[in-house]
Amino acid sequence: MSATSHQQHRRRRTYALVATAAGLATVGALAAALPATATPESSGKGGHGHHFTRYQDVQLLSFNDLHGNLEPPSGSSGRVTEVQPDGTTKTIDAGGVEYLATHLRQAREGNKYSITAAGGDMVGASPLISGLFHDEPTIEALNKLDLDVTSVGNHEFDEGARELARLQKGGCHPTAGCYVEGEKFQGADFPYLAANVLDEKSGKPILKPYWVWKKKDVKVGFIGVTLEDTPGVVSAEGVKGLKFKDEVETINKYAKVLQRQGVKSIVALIHEGGFPASGSYNYDCDSPGAGSGVSGPIVDIAKNITPSVDALVTGHTHNAYVCTIPDPAGKPRMVTSAASFGRLYTDTTLTYDRFTGDIARTAVKSANHVVTRDVPKAPDMTALIDKWNTLAAPIGNRAIGYISADISNAGTESPIGDLIADAQLAHGKELDPETDLALMNPGGIRAPLTYAAKGSEGDGVVTYAEGFTVQPFSNTVNLQDFTGAQLVQVLKEQVSGTNAASPKVLQISSGLTYTLDLTKSGADRVVTDSIKLNGAAIDPAATYRVATNSFLAGGGDGFPTLGQGTNDLVGSDDLTALEKYLTANSSAGSPITPPAANRITVVK
Structure with missing residues (x-):
């Protein structure tokens, strides 16, 4: 497949439409036809003799707060702490998109139903290789990573809403122009979601508020928000003409919109986070005696988001955690964060129930994994880094x-x-x-x-x-x-x-x-x-x-x-x-x- 046709294929796949009413009716008919006592292993014959399995595992790979760290970050910014079975800890060098790409591609192997999502701050406060070029290199890298969707973070507003729109849609920078002769910046192949960021004049979200991933009869909706206090952590110029709404109210509003469209499996991408009880990425957040194992703004947010949302991918605090926090109905719900700078990624299994179109919450499993540097570098990422480093070298x-x-x-x-x-x-x-x-x-x-x-x-x-x-x-x-x-x-x-x-x-x-x-x-x-x-x-x-x-x-x-x-x-x-x-x-x-x-x- 040529580069152009591959990109077109990606765009078609990324912006897949919500299922039609006819498709929903099929799922409803199957649910009615199969016994209520069916177990996860239950299967039968669907229409036309097709084999039908009630439960489908969907892989959700996620990360957050990349901040344009294409090259392996140095010093403590490029290390994670791992708790050992005997209780001691060790540090591991981690991060770099050449390795992140390899880890994500290996993780996807054998998973036909795999989604890759992010929790904001993909760009902004970036090293020179990306920051010097207004973060176009990072968007190109994320396209190559096959990122499906991300929420906005506060740093997506460092250069204002107009520049964020350019990163989404493409086009050369208004003052710096095109960096490579004859090459126009193509923009992001994935949607940026900004459900709680409104244009002050129109009162409407400045970008898509939600997006639906669809494969065959499986649908998962994503709602993306950034922290309500973004104006407090971004320069006034960057948030000019924008209103930032409450995270919980916004997510609950769009969860209802998705449900009305027949999308029952919903993930919230929230650029706000918490503080775990341990600095080790693999700390057992739900261990007995640990309490919730995490504190901070995300706890109250998680406790108030409607139970119709099945999992929360978070960010902003640059911490690592995989915790369950009870939803308003008192049921445990997965809340994850993968530190920062591409040092970790989270692998979550969402078990999709074809009878209900919802996630079987009791079957959700999740873990953070280190982006170690002992795997082969992804050659396409090496080429991308070399290209931009060559352009940056005379200055850097x-x-x-x-x-x-x-x-x-x-x-x-x-x-x-x-x-x-x-x-x-x-x-x-x-x-x-x-x-x-x-x-x-x-x-x-x-x-x-x-x-x-x-x-x-x-x-x-x-x-x-x-x-x-x-x-x-x-x-x-x-x-x-x-x-x-x-x-x-x-x-x-x-x-x-x-x-x-x-x-x-x-x-x-x-x-x-x-x-x-x-x-x-x-x-x-x-x-x-x-x-x-x-x-x-x-x-x-x-x-x-x-x-x-x-x-x-x-x-x-x-x-x-x-x-x-x-x-x-x-x-x-x-x-x-x-x-x-x-x-x-x-x-x-x-x-x-x-x-x-x-x-x-x-x-x-």
């Missing part, structure tokens, strides 16, 4: 600094967080020597800097591509004035308000110190009289010049007070600030050592 391979060891992105205060905050403070002082401090949101830091990263030959060279992977958002560094009282309020907002349940601890520049007491609750966790700048207590009435990125300066990530600064001054983008700092403060003979991450004293 440039050295911008030197490090003496890995600079980690782990912990309440991370060494890489300190480094970035110091870089933004230095950039702020270039713009205005009166700049006092810098604050950086942890969610804007996407990776560590690794000493032996790909292409650096273990010599501590930091390339532009590595810097881009750490800070891919192109936020500007903004200066604003705040009173001391406002500055204290900002620090309290890390652990109160919308951040009370899941704190977002800002990374801080050198000179700012304070104590975070996690034995307390809410805003009291920030010990006010411990907050000092260069050894002096913060004066509530004094004015402080603060550097943040443009996302925080707009009040993003649950920091409304940061949206109230005055005397704004906009500098260069954050990656330029990091590059300047690394270039000025490191050389091959005198590399930067990892910061000590000792500015915040954490009491547990």
